[in-house]
Amino acid sequence: MSPILAINGLSKQFGGVTALAGVDLAIEEGEILGVVGPNGSGKTTLFNVVTGVHRPSGGTVLFRGQDITGLKPHAISRAGIGYTFQQAMAFAGLGVLENVRIAGEHVGTDSTANPWPTPQALLDFVGLSAVANEKAGVLPFGSLRLLGLALALATRPSLLLLDEPAAGLNDRETTALVGLVRQLPGHGISVCVIDHDMKLMQMLCRRLAVLDFGSKISDGPTEAVLADPKVLEVYLGGDL
Ligand SMILES: Nc1ncnc2c1ncn2[C@@H]1O[C@H](COP(=O)(O)OP(=O)(O)OP(=O)(O)O)[C@@H](O)[C@H]1O
Numbered sequence: 001m002s003p004i005l006a007i008n009g010l011s012k013q014f015g016g017v018t019a020l021a022g023v024d025l026a027i028e029e030g031e032i033l034g035v036v037g038p039n040g041s042g043k044t045t046l047f048n049v050v051t052g053v054h055r056p057s058g059g060t061v062l063f064r065g066q067d068i069t070g071l072k073p074h075a076i077s078r079a080g081i082g083y084t085f086q087q088a089m090a091f092a093g094l095g096v097l098e099n100v101r102i103a104g105e106h107v108g109t110d111s112t113a114n115p116w117p118t119p120q121a122l123l124d125f126v127g128l129s130a131v132a133n134e135k136a137g138v139l140p141f142g143s144l145r146l147l148g149l150a151l152a153l154a155t156r157p158s159l160l161l162l163d164e165p166a167a168g169l170n171d172r173e174t175t176a177l178v179g180l181v182r183q184l185p186g187h188g189i190s191v192c193v194i195d196h197d198m199k200l201m202q203m204l205c206r207r208l209a210v211l212d213f214g215s216k217i218s219d220g221p222t223e224a225v226l227a228d229p230k231v232l233e234v235y236l237g238g239d240l
Pocket of ligand 1: 014017019039041042044045046
């Protein structure tokens, strides 16, 4: 099967800084792929280029075989790529359910069956039904993260990019999040996740790709990648 996302020779310069230096990466249909790497290795830039926040300096991004390189974020969202931010993004003054409703209005949909046909169904899925009518701004941090996931899912992605989804969550909240994300491929949603937490990545991902100074240095089954001498060298003295 061809990959849902094919990244070829992707590069990004910020002035004199090379954030991405010719990255090739494929995300397969139905997988949960992890992307790891030290601070500043280019992970968020990779997501920002795929989602159209930044234009690449070179290379291409194919989504389901279509060239989406350099398209605007709304066009990429409409094509079916969803994104959660490191900071949960919601309208603080609006209700939780209202936030999900609005997120679902501002995107196109593809022809795939919608596993959560209503905003309420999405809130049930992420476990926030009890606070449906609360203002988003009063939610505790962990719930705000779950709302961020619901907002991304409301855009009906077939590929979801998660940027440090468990940052700041306690163990119970992280376990809940892992349980939700693992269900996504069963709903037709492929996932690519960035995180520094290797335990989380081992729970979520059968495959990892590792970036270092903007280049991919390893890519394969999670256990093999974590034992790769090149990866161990990068993380020497770190938290691997
Ligand atoms: N908008 C920008 N302008 C200038 N430089 C940038 C910009 N965004 C990222 N960079 C630089 O590009 C490099 C890669 O940064 P990026 O945020 O992609 O790394 P990262 O792997 O996501 O890091 P972290 O794990 O700390 O989030 C860094 O040197 C960073 O300073």
